[in-house]
Amino acid sequence: MKKSLAELVFIPLPFWSHLNPAIEVAKLLIKHDHRLSITMLLMKSPTMDSKLDSHIESLASSKSDRLNFIILPCHYPSSQTTTMTSFVEHQKPHVKNFVSKLIDSTRLAGFVVDLVCTSMMEVAKEFGIPYYVLSTASSASASLMFHLQALYDECNIDFAELKNNRDGELVLPSFMNPVPIRVLPDMMLDKAEFSLFINYFRSTREAKGIIINTFVELESHVLRSLFDDKRLPPVYTVGPIVNLPSDVGSGGENNDSDEMIKWLDDQPPSSVVFLCFGNLGTFSEGQVKEIACALENSGIRFLWSLRQRPSDGKNSITPSSYTDSTDVLPYGFLNRTAEIGKVIGWAPQAAILAHRAIGGFVSHCGWNSTLESLWFGVPVATWPLYSEQQFNAFELVKELGLAVEIKLDYVMDSMDQTVVSAREIEMGIRKVMEHDSNVRKRVQEISEKGRKALMDGGSSFISLSRLINDVIENIS
Template identity: 30%
Template sequence: MASSLPRLHAVMVPIPAQGHINPFFHLAKLLAARGFFVTFINTKWTEERIFRPPNDATAISSRLQQQGMHFRFLSLPDGLPPHHPRLLIIHEFFQAIQKLSPAMVRLLQNTADEAPPITCMIADSLFACTEEVATVLGVPRAIFWTFSCSASIALTNSRFLFDKGLIPVNVKEAQRPENLITCLPGNIPPVKPTDLIIFFRSKSDPMFDIFLYVSDKQKKADYMLVNTFDELEGPGDVTGLSNGCPVLTVGPVFFPEFLQASDSSVNISTSLWEDDLDCLKWLDTQEPLSVLYISFGSIAVMSIEQLQELALGLEASQQPFLWVVRIDIADGHAAVLPEGFSERVNGRGMLVDWSPQLKVLAHPSVGGFLTHNGWNSTLESISMGVPMIGWPLWAEQYHNTRLCKEIWKIGMDIESRLEDDTVLVTREEVEKVVRMMMMTGDEGSDFRKRALKLKEAARRAVKAGGSSHGNLDKFTQDMIGIANSLSI
């Protein structure tokens, strides 16, 4: 960027959860590479878990500086007691973080001398209180959607759906074709009521009113960025998000760095767990496209009974698998797997606490992904050309699962869960769907052919001349215009 141009400064505020911090940090690096000074705000609770020695915030800032990217990391208390389980009691977590606007304003005002004047705030779509922060600071607020475009449209129109009586969702009637939701803006596929974020299934859910409030604040954005790409969800879809403001697809935000990875790249893990790199060596010993990768993300939990049924289904399938069994996956506690399970699957299956997911999905031995269909995992799988088995658990994951199965046709699902999210998925159903996926896991499968086409489309989108690359350039130019107007 020429020295005559104004110095851009973006304040980036993700929800303090791993699945949101991760894409925010990737987007931050893409903007920093375009000349932005980035202030990245975490809560102290997440900062202490993400920036582990020797990679503390100061060290990471220094490494980024060496790459020509100007960052500073700030943090503030989230207002919860130290031992509060955060997202495991999600309504208390959200109630706390939506009260952070005064503290955030003070933090930015007290550190104003350390950075150029703020050009814009880029806030998580779920961080509603940032609307007040941007207003006090007198800067535009861009919302960054870490969901699919169609799920984002459904969420930002929650108040509209409530006023029309479409939420709370009647789950028993949701599967009827006549109950498809076709009144949402944008050229998105019809939405099943059960595709909507799971908190809207009961008015008594404390998250129900919280998300209605959040959706009201989403409507007040000055700009919107979406972690998707035009070839996956077209420009016609994206227009449904606009309240009159610009909306740009900029994803997959992780992909440019992945494609350009080298020993000199600035890599930082936003994981609350340590990656088990031994799993990559184990994958090296497996046949191409033979391994089913299983992970349910960083938050979702299951009952011990469900984990045991899943384990026995994997065992019965006779398929090689790599399974991420988080230390808190069993309703916040360590998993208790069937007696003798580890010994019986030894050599064919590998269990880890956490994995370097992108490297796993890119490995030639991986032929399928059993996933909760969180948007990060879904987009990563698409970008690596890996077909999916969807096992949605909460949030907007049911929406993503249906997109993969019915719209993009790159996966299957656990059918019993779509009809009843409280059902115990049996070992027999697990065995059946795993066999079906992995038996068609060769290069000739229709799932894989379509997934590989989307992989190439994602690659084109983030490279120079691609839609997402061009949209980030456009956003940068728009912010230069704003900076110029602010300096007059």
């Protein structure tokens, strides 16, 4: 049976924001077509994230029809001295070894590699196998980087120099509004990191196709520019791919999950604002106090996922829950807000966003979180922290009208970072909780369109079918 199936090899990046979408895309592919089988090659976390590594081990030990997980050997240099590029490079011999054995027993139809793992394309080329690139970010982020890469190669424009013009703007063919330089991805302003990403996108142009977790109805203007670019391979939109509540439970300290859901059950519909800032999001003690003051002054019901930074000297970069959050919160805050709010550690984000009591989401604007909020029809108040999140926030607020602004250009741990005031935060919370706002209506409309996109005849359903047909043709 295995020999008659078209086999895809997935190589995701071992970070929650990359791994989970890759798994969901794989599940979607095999659900969509019985002729496909997928093997996912898993790398252990280079950041010493013990919870992620435990999750990876549980995947490898699980049984799934036509979806197999293999953990690659992980004897690589210390995470403190290796770059992401060298980390991925270190895995290439192990991938070659695995694929050389796989070829004898399967009809290998292609690789699907994370955009940051594009050096694995060399392995695919060595075996004469087609390869596709999976982008877990927005199509706007991909369009931005393709545009900058073309300008860098063809016009010798080095955008790392933009850091000297933070008040300037950039005109992009895929955006209707000029983009402030201060909201561009932070890696663009670092010469070495910018060079790395330029290489990633240069390599991506050579792929058989680009798979993006988005849908046409959400990013129509951007996607038109990608579809029309003859210098790019075919672009396949397969989203919105989200972690539905039944799939949640990995990745956190979920001992209190039942208690927080039970608390939400007792709240009125759309009455609670949810604050959650991703797997890496943390704030200084001064900023935590401003958030607390904003919540207390607003009088709005809240559920706040509050995390602390790793202790100095630890290898892990992953935040953890506070043993006692009263150490960083204003004196008496928990007692004064006991009737309207709850401060928690790790949060089962999808399960919370799906709850009828949630009316707004203060978010870091990671793309996976953005798609989850849209899927469940919950409007966002933007508070980006790092990577391309500021760019996502700008797209949501200014281009798409799907979010309200707390900040667009906040950068976690920035040298010139200022504390966002309680007044600014309270204003954002009040806006996102308005029940008859245009933003809320727009989010509800996009939520419905996103669900329809995945149904038979929907835009992503059709795009997924085209992708599968292309994969099958590889072995015909």
